[in-house]
Amino acid sequence: MARAADDRHKWLVTLVAWGLALAIFFPILWTLLTSFKTEAAAVAIPPQFLFFDWTTENYTEVWARTDYLRHFTNSVIIAVGSSLVGLLVAIPAAWSMAFSPTRRTRGVLLWMLSTKMLPAVGVLVPIYLLFKRAGLLDTRTGLVIVLMLSNLPIMVWMLFTYFKEIPRDILEAARMDGATAGRELLHILTPMALPGIASTLLLNVILAWNESFWTLNLTAASTGPLTAFIASFSAPEGLFYAKLSAASTLAIAPIVVLGWLSQKQLVRGLTFGAVK
């Protein structure tokens, strides 16, 4: 009797949850479906949900008529580049704060977080002018630098919370055994630190891929990553829903899939380790 009620309840929860989840996901699904329609079918009233003539012409056209590949490459270089350079700076910093904390560590960490609270518009003008003078405006190098700096606090925090969990006894035990600092790092700590470093890298690639303040303000046509490429669809001519959908699908697919794989790390990284 009670089991039957439990079962009914479970089905009810399932139904409601799936309904809401599909509603939330719907814009993405709709974009995906529209990308396979002709332009005429894309704006048809009533909307055509599944029964239309599926076509891949939008993808071939986006591929042929725009520089999609170049913008995609820009996105990869900027997102991965800024994350890797960021790691080079953040790993030593997080390491030293996790393993040799001082009185000031807490203050330094909070100060770093506070730099992230600085609104980007507060420094937009000088960065723009400095970059113009240094020839960094509209270059991928410039964006790698800016995104690395703007995500550095998150990287340090995230790595710090991971490193903090490496038991220090292990470190001390290794020292007692007479391991040198180099060996200590290579054989004992690296394997323990690697998952945290990988998660940090992953989360920052996602953040940098979608970053749309600096990427829109500091680039023009040729070096723009996908965020800027998609923004160029905001002043279109003629029918373009299907092509917009195809371009959008191509732009978000890789990162949405990465996102699915990194839900746990995302929670931890973006809450600075406060929620796990």
Add this chain to the structure above:
Amino acid sequence: MASTHNGATARLMLSPAVALLLLWMAVPLAMTLWYSLHDYQLLMPRGHEFLGLENYVYFLTDPAFFESLVNTFALLLGVLAITVLGGIGLAMLLDRPMYGQGIVRVLVVSPFFVMPTVSALVWKNMFMNPVNGLFAWLAQVFGMRAIDWLAEVPLLSLTLIVAWGWLPFATLILLTALQSLDTEQKEAAEMDGANAFDRFVHITLPHLARPIAVVILIQTIFLLSLFAEILVTTNGGPGNQSTNLAYLVYSQALLRFDVGSASAGGVVAVVFANILAIFLMRLVGKNLER
């Protein structure tokens, strides 16, 4: 001996990050301050006359400033309300046993990974367009007038677009927090005859207080700099109805080439962010470290 050596190494390892962040903060901020006190037009490169606070007076007395300030906070509060309340509800739902929980979770979190320019353009064209949008079709089906969302209610439309992207974030954080709630505690309360409402108020909500604070902090950081969504949908219009502080500074600087007044606006934005930051960091700061 060993410990001083360690201390020096530790400082050496920490210094590049600190130095870079200092540079990233201090140099541009100092420049913004300097510009804000001078007559600096991008199109007239010579003769940066000292103006004192004139740029500030100009920026702060511009009716667009007050409007943009109101819009900034309206967007912030609107999105926070939708995402936090919706997130609590969704998280509690997803925490229950169901079939296909993994897939449901994947569907719900997906919008968070959609870049702002894509989500804004998809909503603008395929949903909110008064002729071809799905909402217009729905209105027609129900015999109502089709609304030109971004022209008639630009701020509400932007709130919905942005909230769609952040609802998954709040849900994911709160769900993770709920899953760490002790089920024994919940069951004990149930045995004691506490009803669902009591359990929610006395057990679930206190447990969620900290994650909710974190969600508010993180979202505030990102929402104060909301920009791309406005740029590709309304350009701040009609009039200044959807212009926020970030967009106003951008348009002063890069559309009207008035570096001086844009910088004054930048300083104002920093001041507001700092007031909020102090408030929020105090709220969250002591919880961040165990």
